Amino acid sequence: xxxxxxxxxxxxxxxxxxxxxxxxxxxxxxxxxxxxxxxxxxxxxxxxxxxxxxxxxxxxxxxxxxxxxxxxxxxxxxxxxxxxxxxxxxxxxxxxxxxxxxxxxxxxxxxxxxxxxxxxxxxxxxxxxxxxxxxxxxxxxxxxxxxxxxxxxxxxxxxxxxxxxxxxxxxxxxxxxxxxxxxxxxxxxxxxxxxxxxxxxxxxxxxxxxxxxxxxxxxxxxxxxxxxxxxxxxxxxxxxxxxxxxxxxxxxxxxxxxxxxxxxxxxxxxxxxxxxxxxxxxxxxxxxxxxxxxxxxxxxxxxxxxxxxxxxxxxxxxxxxxxxxxxxxxxxxxxxxxxxxxxxxxxxxxxxxxxxxxxxxxxxxxxxxxxxxxxxxxxxxxxxxxxxxxxxxxxxxxxxxxxxxxxxxxxxxxxxxxxxxxxxxxxxxxxxxxxxxxxxxxxxxxxxxxxxxxxxxxxxxxxxxxxxxxxx
Amino acid sequence: xxxxxxxxxxxxxxxxxxxxxxxxxxxxxxxxxxxxxxxxxxxxxxxxxxxxxxxxxxxxxxxxxxxxxxxxxxxxxxxxxxxxxxxxxxxxxxxxxxxxxxxxxxxxxxxxxxxxxxxxxxxxxxxxxxxxxxxxxxxxxxxxxxxxxxxxxxxxxxxxxxxxxxxxxxxxxxxxxxxxxxxxxxxxxxxxxxxxxxxxxxxxxxxxxxxxxxx
Ligand code: SF4
Numbered sequence: 001x002x003x004x005x006x007x008x009x010x011x012x013x014x015x016x017x018x019x020x021x022x023x024x025x026x027x028x029x030x031x032x033x034x035x036x037x038x039x040x041x042x043x044x045x046x047x048x049x050x051x052x053x054x055x056x057x058x059x060x061x062x063x064x065x066x067x068x069x070x071x072x073x074x075x076x077x078x079x080x081x082x083x084x085x086x087x088x089x090x091x092x093x094x095x096x097x098x099x100x101x102x103x104x105x106x107x108x109x110x111x112x113x114x115x116x117x118x119x120x121x122x123x124x125x126x127x128x129x130x131x132x133x134x135x136x137x138x139x140x141x142x143x144x145x146x147x148x149x150x151x152x153x154x155x156x157x158x159x160x161x162x163x164x165x166x167x168x169x170x171x172x173x174x175x176x177x178x179x180x181x182x183x184x185x186x187x188x189x190x191x192x193x194x195x196x197x198x199x200x201x202x203x204x205x206x207x208x209x210x211x212x213x214x215x216x217x218x219x220x221x222x223x224x225x226x227x228x229x230x231x232x233x234x235x236x237x238x239x240x241x242x243x244x245x246x247x248x249x250x251x252x253x254x255x256x257x258x259x260x261x262x263x264x265x266x267x268x269x270x271x272x273x274x275x276x277x278x279x280x281x282x283x284x285x286x287x288x289x290x291x292x293x294x295x296x297x298x299x300x301x302x303x304x305x306x307x308x309x310x311x312x313x314x315x316x317x318x319x320x321x322x323x324x325x326x327x328x329x330x331x332x333x334x335x336x337x338x339x340x341x342x343x344x345x346x347x348x349x350x351x352x353x354x355x356x357x358x359x360x361x362x363x364x365x366x367x368x369x370x371x372x373x374x375x376x377x378x379x380x381x382x383x384x385x386x387x388x389x390x391x392x393x394x395x396x397x398x399x400x401x402x403x404x405x406x407x408x409x410x411x412x413x414x415x416x417x418x419x420x421x422x423x424x425x426x427x428x429x430x431x432x433x434x435x436x437x438x439x440x441x442x443x444x445x446x447x448x449x450x451x452x453x454x455x456x457x458x459x460x461x462x463x464x465x466x467x468x469x470x471x472x
Numbered sequence: 473x474x475x476x477x478x479x480x481x482x483x484x485x486x487x488x489x490x491x492x493x494x495x496x497x498x499x500x501x502x503x504x505x506x507x508x509x510x511x512x513x514x515x516x517x518x519x520x521x522x523x524x525x526x527x528x529x530x531x532x533x534x535x536x537x538x539x540x541x542x543x544x545x546x547x548x549x550x551x552x553x554x555x556x557x558x559x560x561x562x563x564x565x566x567x568x569x570x571x572x573x574x575x576x577x578x579x580x581x582x583x584x585x586x587x588x589x590x591x592x593x594x595x596x597x598x599x600x601x602x603x604x605x606x607x608x609x610x611x612x613x614x615x616x617x618x619x620x621x622x623x624x625x626x627x628x629x630x631x632x633x634x635x636x637x638x639x640x641x642x643x644x645x646x647x648x649x650x651x652x653x654x655x656x657x658x659x660x661x662x663x664x665x666x667x668x669x670x671x672x673x674x675x676x677x678x679x680x681x682x683x684x685x686x687x
Contacts (some may be wrong), residue, residue, distance in 0.1 A: 016664070016668055016671040017664050017667045017671075025664060025667070025668070027668070027675065029682050030682075039505035039506070040505070040507040043505075043506055043507050043508065044507060045571050047507070048473070048656075048658070050658070054672075055687070056683065056684050056685065056686050056687045057686075059686050084503055087505060091505045102686050102687060125681070127679070128682065153565065156658065157657055157661065160658045160662070161661040161662055161668065162672070163661055163664075165657070167542075215554055254686060255681075256681035259680075260569065260680065260681050264681050266680070267679065295517070365641070468576070
């Protein structure tokens with residue numbers, strides 16, 4: 001028998017019970033909770049007269065619905081203008097109080113997008129199982145954790161039992177060898193991988209990202225990569241623990257310290273796939289070959305290098321692909337053969353759990369520094385992923401760089417990633433967005449999303465159209 | 473979850489095929505933060521003459537007097553007679569939540585949509601499949617006599633009509649066990665509570681940094 005993969009090890013470590021039907025009971029170390037998918041779970045507990053199994057395993061933070069305008073934000077929950085949003089945030093506060101669960105509230109400086117906050121606070125750690133009622137929970141796999149999104153009934157299940165009933169996935173290795181070109185980031189790698197395997201390519205698999213380019217990535221980059229595993233169809237993505245991981249985790253508020261730190265590190269050192277581990281599927285990409293990516297359609301797999309041209313459905317043999325391409329072009333208002341660099345965004349959004357960490361903001365600031373957004377851009381939003389990211393950026397003066405460039409500097413939250421608050425696109429508007437989903441209507445009814453890296457979004461803001469940031 | 477053993481109750485009709493989850497509970501109610509309280513909005517578009525909004529007091533809304541569930545003779549019904557492919561459409565659990573909250577513990581129909589069928593069991597509602605002709609007969613008998621009551625015995629897997637006739641139905645043994653004992657998925661997992669505790673104490677020793685940190 002071959003060695004174990006990282007996923008095999010994490011699974012094995014959390015196995016409570018195996019059942020005859022092939023399912024297993026898996027122990028959950030950490031549940032992150034936000035306001036949208038938790039209310040019915042808490043109510044379910046109440047109706048059944050159940051208590052959370054382990055309160056200290058949970059951490060809550062509102063993010064999807066919180067306003068990001070400085071003025072609206074100042075008044076806290078009560079000042080949220082949209083009544084549905086206010087009710088959801090208020091309900092989270094009430095539920096956390098009733099069930100004695102720690103919540104980072106709306107105007108706490110640690111507040112932010114749940115997937116930015118978790119690792120930042122050390123609330124998610126290597127070797128953990130992490131769940132949250134949100135599909136981008138895959139982000140936390142960057143720490144060498146087993147992390148995936150769940151539905152509301154499972155949120156309740158995890159709260160009540162500290163376990164989930166799971167079926168083991170197959171193993172896939174995505175190896176990015178070699179070095180990335182200057183200006184090419186983890187976001188481009190993620191999009192290139194999705195372009196390669198498609199949005200269903202990872203279905204049924206747990207993906208491990210490896211190879212030299214991944215080893216050389218910062219933790220922020222690895223989080224971006226794992227974040228988008230779900231867009232590749234995989235509920236979870238992960239990266240083996242190495243020195244970069246340990247350096248990142250050390251000193252975080254909820255991370256172990258002192259002797260306990262040493263003990264933890266000793267255990268975490270084993271969190272990598274064995275040399276002789278066998279994967280059910282392997283994919284290799286050369287880092288050097290990856291160019292900055294831009295999505296042109298309405299699915300993340302409809303992506304091209306920035307020097308590409310919008311595809312022509314006429315030449316496509318596969319009928320369903322041709323139909324999908326035609327539909328996407330029509331929705332996006334693009335014509336076949338058009339250069340990607342001729343696409344002109346109306347708005348720019350730098351933020352979301354994919355790209356709102358300090359490194360992302362630094363990359364964007366470097367591009368716009370001393371420049372100004374083009375006149376044709378109606379709005380360029382920069383929304384930091386958390387209060388701590390915001391503070392750090394302000395210490396470095398990045399806020400000034402953005403504001404001087406004519407961009408808006410906002411309070412942390414999900415914002416225009418899914419347009420649940422006031423930040424959204426108008427019908428027909430194009431957006432250069434650092435988020436993760438370009439589905440129809442995702443960023444506002446009729447809105448047209450182009451997924452890109454922070455540097456590419458910033459460059460598009462200045463130029464008024466997409467440009468190759470490698471030439472910047 | 474409430475257990476389901478024997479139910480004797482008034483039957484009421486939903487006499488059309490392909491009733492989808494949108495008809496069972498319209499989508500504006502999905503914004504709710506609740507899973508209870510959907511009863512007043514069950515079949516909202518059919519029951520009321522105006523368009524329902526979440527959070528509204530349904531007591532003051534204009535009722536559609538032509539909709540059978542609004543007839544006095546069907547008030548207090550707990551068994552819903554329905555037609556083919558009941559519960560088709562989305563996977564939302566709001567549909568069984570609404571039926572259960574209204575007071576229906578059992579549905580009898582010739583067929584159901586898959587996900588809805590599953591969701592019923594998760595929420596303490598028993599969906600019974602009976603032959604289409606038999607369902608027809610039940611509809612006729614119900615229409616013919618006011619106060620028409622049925623008895624559903626899950627243990628014995630029979631529906632008993634007022635004349636004492638018994639009609640057997642099929643149900644998956646595992647689901648039957650869960651429903652008889654009021655075990656939802658969570659209840660079921662909690663049957664392994666000892667195993668969870670044993671695992672937890674071992675894991676706590678191995679990885680103490682994962683415990684008692686967030687409080
Ligand atoms: S930033 Fe977007 S993708 Fe991430 S959690 Fe928020 S809404 Fe979901």
